Amino acid sequence: QKEVEQNSGPLSVPEGAIASLNCTYSDRGSQSFFWYRQYSGKSPELIMSIYSNGDKEDGRFTAQLNKASQYVSLLIRDSQPSDSATYLCAVNSNAGGTSYGKLTFGQGTILTVHP
């Protein structure tokens, strides 16, 4: 089992729709969870962080965390063509008790928003 697994893509949604991106992780000791957006040929850009169970909203983005189910998701409301990118889920695991902020990334989900 991969440490961080994202729903297989690519995901295609029409402009204005809600895009739902999912991620599961294996380490129950994980403390911090992040979503990065990566445009083709560019480096990842941090868009959301979440640390406690529940929802966290920032503009059109909502991150959801359920530690009991080891599940984190990202919802993008009113999707725009400019949201087309690869979305990476990242988890700060604490395996061995010393993480130093190391992130384990999923393989990414490619999102395409079509007009």
Next chain:
Amino acid sequence: DTGVSQDPRHKITKRGQNVTFRCDPISEHNRLYWYRQTLGQGPEFLTYFQNEAQLEKSRLLSDRFSAERPKGSFSTLEIQRTEQGDSAMYLCASSPSFTGYTFGSGTRLTVV
């Protein structure tokens, strides 16, 4: 504050050659990370510095790889005797604490 800076942006090298990449973190960020990303995959952790001390290294960092951060400022990542499997994007990130960090623009290495 111009963000995390990496140099060069692109590097093409012949197999067997040595290469060195540089990362200039955001000033006063004491934490610095190196990751490697291959096509279609998420970034993979390579190593972590807190100030000048290298506190964690991934098993991905074979003996051909070495990283330094003299004086706790910029960092270098050297790959000796490059192999085609080393072709990837090498990403540097810095952070003042752990609340999620910012990546530099990366160095894309192509080994031919």
